[in-house]
Amino acid sequence: MQGWTLDPETPASIDVHVYLDGRLATVTTADRSRPDVADVYPAYGAAHGFSAVLPTPGAGVHSVCAFAINVGDGTTNPQLGCRQFTVAPANPGDDVDCNDFATQRAAQEWFNRYYPYYGDVARLDGNNDGRACESLP
Ligand SMILES: [Ca+2]
Ligand SMILES: [Ca+2]
Ligand SMILES: [Ca+2]
Known part of the structure; x- marks a missing residue:
């Protein structure tokens, strides 16, 4: 799963938690270079991309959801997106x-x-x- 995120309080890279089937699977930091993000939000720089590699789950339907971990003001960790996918047996x-x-x-x-x-x-x-x-x- 990949994307980008930033917290308006800081130009620093923030953490992203990725859940697989409702369980925390991967913690990563959105610190990959995304010049396209910096183009839109110049004050925040480019280090806001993330790419999370998940363990491959067993056969069946699964969901993966990513959340941006808030820093500073704010109390919620916004959901960045959820996706369903199917692993074939x-x-x-x-x-x-x-x-x-x-x-x-x-x-x-x-x-x-x-x-x-x-x-x-x-x-x-x-x-x-x-x-x-x-x-x-
Ligand atoms: Ca915040
Ligand atoms: Ca038959
Ligand atoms: Ca047979």
């Missing part, structure tokens, strides 16, 4: 068969997890009707 390949599952429901859950990304990668739905392993209880 790794391709499991054709490593399961219907007899690896006890129930149709379990097979269906497996199927539903991977189908959006890789299709019927393990061939659990031979008749292509979206229902995996009909023969299971």
